[in-house]
Amino acid sequence: MYIPSITFFLFVALFHSAHLSTASRVLELSDRFLDIKKDGQWLIMFYAPWCAHCKRLEPIWAHVAQALRGTSIRVGRVDCTRFTSVATEFSVSGFPTIMFLKDDVHFTFRGDRTKDEIVNFALRVSGPPVQHITKLESLDNIKANNPLFFLYVGDSSGSLWEVYSEVAEKFQPHGFFYSTGEKIAKNHAEIKKAPTVFVFKETVFYEFEDDVRDLESQDLNSTMFNWINAERFETFPKVTRGNIHQILQTGKYLVLAVVEENKLLEVPPDMIDFRDMVESVIRKNKKRLHKNFQFGWVGSPELANSIAMSVLTLPHLLVVNSTTNHHHLPQDEPSQLTPEAVEVFLDQIHNQSAPAYGGNTLPVRLYRTYFEARTSLSEMWQGNPVLTAVLFGLPLGFLSLICYSICCADIMDAEDEEEDVAHEKKE
Secondary structure, rough: OOOHHHHHHHHHHHHHEEEEEOOOOEEEHHHHHHHHHOOOOOOOOOOOOOOHHHHHHHHHHHHHHHHHHOOOEEEEEEEOOHHHHHHHHHOOOOOOOOEEEEEEEEEEEOOOHHHHHHHHHHHHHHOOOEEEEOOHHHHHHHHHHOOOEEEOOOOHHHHHHHHHHHHHHHOOOOOOOEEEEEHHHHHOOOOOOOEEEEEOOOOOEOOHHHOOOOOOOHHHHHHHHHHHHHHHOOOOEEEEOOOOHHHOOOOOEEEEEOOOOOOOOOHHHHHHHHHHHHHHHHOOHHHHOOOEEEEEHHHHHHHHHHOOOOOOOEEEEEEEEEOEEEEEEEOHHHHOHHHHHHOOOOHHOOOOOOOEEEEHHHHHHHHHHHHHHHHHHHHHHHHHHHHHHHHHHHHHHHHHHHHHHHHHHHHHHEEEEEHHHHHHOOO
């Protein structure tokens, strides 16, 4: 097989040992990567061999590389324990860190570490902040493959276009942004007045508030930013440790249906019924509740327990105030809740008449740290009691010996001093 000389020298410069994984398409990079980091577009995983999270990400990373094989994006990884200069250059402070590089711009991935999330992130930031649609079939394909995106309709000029472009640039790592002409858009959405902006969410186009389009540029920018920030999530997404911080940035109350998935990501039928019941509340009352509440569901009880600082019975309903970090729990048995009871509960929260727990005070933060440490220790003990006893028993044993030796030394010194004093008195 003939390999062009340019490609060959690129391989030599890139790989520490001229290694390319044919199966995964992941490039194993060395410190020589710093010399060619501006050459093309790169999706890089910075990892450490001892990191358990990195090991769990390895098969996903291979699938990511395979999915991006037909694009101009090169997927690689760097062992930061061997090539510390690379980690220092990109200010890597934790593992794994996923970063997209193009020219002098770096985007850090902060979402859930799944193949689809990472691939969509790479595709979003690889292109311009706003991608222009010129064909009707292109918009059809986008709708078929993307359940949520933003669409500007009108000429690429004027204050609304400038504000939309500016906000799209800020949110590019988190969402898809498109623009098109009125002729193409009218086949998909009812256009009252152009230019305008829509969000496509789960087969429906929702229009940006048209009563604010005449605001001053600064106010329009703030309003557009808040609207896109609030609309960039699906109506009822799955909430994980990877995306909960992004969702809380909407400033809304986060309504969580807490259930438990097994290792195959399956949910028991009774919990599915509870989750569907909670979802029905926002589906039927979207216009009334959407402005103040973001709904979602959690398949990991540990995440909900950490927020509530207690072990919740399953299924459960948990509402988090994203502004104050307070949380609310229903007074009724969660499994007996009805859609009407949930609506009443949410109205009480919005009117600030429902009991609030937690918060962001120092005692609460300390207790949350204690609760998470206790929970982690309990899980370790249940999983491997022998290893847990060794990990914590040896340090505690050494500490006890040190304390004992210090205390005993003080007592012996005191006894010696008393004997010396008594001896001097006799003399």
